[in-house]
């Protein structure tokens with residue numbers, strides 16, 4: 580792994596990248612996962628690489644939904660396993676949710692590699708691995724064939740961070756409450772979920788856990804109120820507006836990095 584200078588202006592973003600590359604080399608992350616990360620990064624740039632107020636609100640509602648659930652399940656893919664394995668295990672403990680490996684590009688090797696990473700992070704039980712759990716159900720489409728009968732299949736609330744749009748839509752149509760973490764508020768996943776947290780998964784998962792700890796002693800009535808007061812359409816609208824307002828401000832500047840802007844001015848004076 581190459582050294583990232585601690586004072587580099589994009590140190591955190593580079594560290595996240597390195598985790599993915601390392602995950603790819605260990606067989607956890609798929610090639611397409613690297614490309615998906617690039618899409619996420621682009622939106623993180625637009626958001627300002629920090630948790631916004633609507634994202635924090637969505638994280639709170641997500642926590643309430645997971646606490647109310649009878650069968651909450653956290654779906655884990657390669658990118659999630661590479662970026663936040665410990666944080667996923669911590670969230671599963673606080674919310675008593677099961678963890679299921681759920682891959683778009685499924686191979687036995689990747690399933691096992693992801694299982695190991697999660698176990699190293701402290702997970703006791705990992706669903707969705709191996710033939711016994713990925714039994715094929717002929718009349719269902721491929722994604723559904725591959726869910727675990729003890730996990731996503733019977734879940735009432737599923738957290739699917741960085742999920743594909745088709746599968747999110749299908750989960751919704753199965754009547755599940757779908758929570759997602761997706762930096763792109765325009766993706767089909769962001770649009771189809773019941774609760775969309777538009778934030779980087781590295782910030783969002785710890786936020787859900789923190790909120791769940793705060794809400795843990797609330798009555799189910801109170802938790803339901805939290806859930807009912809939430810409007811995903813409005814929340815997504817606020818996120819798009821945050822991006823819009825930020826871009827408007829940046830557009831006024833053109834060059835927004837102070838040092839670059841200063842050099843630009845100096846050069847113009849010389850010319």
Ligand code: ATP
Pocket residue numbers: 615616617618619620622741742743744745760761762763766767768769778779780781
């Ligand atoms: P969709 O299928 O939902 O329309 P897509 O095909 O563009 O979206 P997928 O690969 O199916 O994308 O899903 C990955 C999603 O995860 C993308 O929307 C991407 O922006 C987002 N993403 C990638 N990395 C992160 C991250 N670290 N945190 C949060 N979201 C991320």
Ligand code: MG
Pocket residue numbers: 742743744745
């Ligand atoms: Mg997709």
